[in-house]
Every structure is written in structure tokens, then in C-alpha cells.
Amino acid sequence: MHEGDGRVSARKTSGGCLCGAVRYEIEGPLPPPSACHCSQCRRHHGALGIYTLAPAERYKIKGDRNLAWFESSPGIRRGFCRVCGSKLFWERIGSGQLDVTMGSIDPPSGLRIGRHIHLEDAGDYYDPPSR
Amino acid sequence: MAQDDKAAVRARGHCLCGAIEIEIRGPLRDVVVCHCGQCRRQHGAPPGYTAALWPNVTIHGEKNLKWYQSSPEARRGFCRACGSSLFWEPIGQGRVSIAAGCLVKPTGLRTVRHIFVAEKADFDEITDGLEQLPHSMSAAAALPPPPTTVDA
Numbered sequence: 338m339h340e341g342d343g344r345v346s347a348r349k350t351s352g353g354c355l356c357g358a359v360r361y362e363i364e365g366p367l368p369p370p371s372a373c374h375c376s377q378c379r380r381h382h383g384a385l386g387i388y389t390l391a392p393a394e395r396y397k398i399k400g401d402r403n404l405a406w407f408e409s410s411p412g413i414r415r416g417f418c419r420v421c422g423s424k425l426f427w428e429r430i431g432s433g434q435l436d437v438t439m440g441s442i443d444p445p446s447g448l449r450i451g452r453h454i455h456l457e458d459a460g461d462y463y464d465p466p467s468r
Numbered sequence: 469m470a471q472d473d474k475a476a477v478r479a480r481g482h483c484l485c486g487a488i489e490i491e492i493r494g495p496l497r498d499v500v501v502c503h504c505g506q507c508r509r510q511h512g513a514p515p516g517y518t519a520a521l522w523p524n525v526t527i528h529g530e531k532n533l534k535w536y537q538s539s540p541e542a543r544r545g546f547c548r549a550c551g552s553s554l555f556w557e558p559i560g561q562g563r564v565s566i567a568a569g570c571l572v573k574p575t576g577l578r579t580v581r582h583i584f585v586a587e588k589a590d591f592d593e594i595t596d597g598l599e600q601l602p603h604s605m606s607a608a609a610a611l612p613p614p615p616t617t618v619d620a
Contacts, residue, residue: 353509354509354510355506355509355510355536355538356536370591372513377484378569379569379570380482380483380484380552380569380570381484381550381551381552381553381569382511382512382513382515382552382553382569383511383515383516383517383552383553383554383567383568383569383570384511384512384513384514384515384516384553384567384569385513386512386513387512387513387591405548405551407484407485407549407550407551409484409485409550415484415550415551417546417551419548420536421510421536421538421544422510422534422536422544422546422551422553423509423510423511423512424510424511424512424551424553425512438512438513439512439513439589439591440508440509440510440511440512440513440514440589441509441512444505444589444590445589445590446589446590446591447590448590448591449590449591449593450591450593460516460568460569460573460575461573461574461575461577462499462516462518462568462571462575462577462578462579463499463516463578463579463596464579464596466595
């Protein structure tokens, strides 16, 4: 359920990878996700990168020995499950906050995509939304 | 190109870190977006897949390719170095689905349909007006087209 500012009023969000080796919990409301069309996200996900944001000190990760990180550009790293390959996180290293893939959240998320970004770098095999 | 040449590379792709490179010779299927719960978890979002026959796919850096068997019938291939999703394979059918996001532009591909829309997540929006199927598509539709020898 959305409130006036577009934030959802969920108290706790849970999620994890396909095989269950990595799980997480996030306390409090989450912002509407952004759908990223950049070539890095498209290569990594084989899809758009659709992420919400877990603020610092509001998330806990379980099974993080199975969480692998790849530094995809200076200061940015992407987290995935080394067992099943599920894409979970995008992090500006040192920021403390964590971008979390919408696909990894246990449904229903209660969230709707708020914006599309990097449309100039979209794939040529689909028509990106105009907004 | 006047004709499909078995020796000509139709498309190239690679994972985010470049440890795995692929070349596809022969026809590629149009792109199909899958909204099933397994794809959503593994990719982090609904993926768009093209498809090819295995004999037409060359993989360089295969030691970096890790397979995860996600159901009795299928396995998913990703780069163990960077985590990029590359393949979905229905085991034993001689074909493989290839994540369109890994392909180098221009791909020459178009998205034609959405499948497993019955499992679509609440955040997932379909706004393109393309065909939507509640579950899987037919076996015939899942295959790449046959090679053509005459320019249309």
C-alpha cells in the first residue's frame, strides 16, 4: 500500500537468492525502485537492473559467506550468490547503504517502479518506456 | 547479408567482466521476456532471452561458466567471476536460451512476447502491448527459426 510520498508502509521486508543460500531482512519503508537500462546492468542481470534502497544499519544479511562481490567500476560493487548466481545487491563502497534487487524480494513487495534511468544506454531489442 | 552462412558469426556477447565470451552462428530466436518467479530471483528482474541451437554457440572462457540446476528440467549458467546471467538451458533438448543483455549491439533482435505472466511480481510493469502468455510458450515457439538459404 502506497502512502502519499510513494513510500510503502511495510515494517519489514525479507528476500534472498534462488537457492536460499543468501537471505536478508530490511527494517522500515523502502523507496520506489528505479529501473536501470545501462549496459552494465543489462549484462549483469540479463535484464534491467531494478533496485530499491536499504538505508544504512537497517538491513541484515544471512549466509554472506555465499555472497560474492564483483567491483564493476571504481568504488561500485555488485553482490551475487556464488551458488546459484542470483543478483542481489549494488553498493557504492563505503556508503553503508545497499541497493537491493526487486526480484530478490519475497513477494509481494508493495512497491512500484518510480523511474527509469539511463534510457540513452538501453538495449536495441526492446522499446524503452518514454518516461 | 545475402544468406545465413553457418560459418558467419550472427552475434557476439560477453559477461560484464569479459571472462566469458560467446559467438553465435546461425539463427537466433526473437527475444521473449520471462516473468516466472525463478527467473525473477536469479536475474533480479524479468529477463529477456533469445535462443539458439547448441551446435551454433561457441563459448570462450568456459572454465568461468558455472551451472546451477534450478529445476529437474533446466539449469542456469552464470559467470563465476562477475555473476552475469548468460544462459538458461532446458537439459537435453539441444538448444539454449541466451540472455539478450549480454549481446553486443546491434543485436538485430526484437522482443516479441511475455511468458509466465501469471507469476508476474507486483512491481513488474508490462507496457509494450506485446503478446502475454500466462505460462510457457509452445515448444515450436521456443526454438530459433530454421536457417534460411535464400534472401527474403
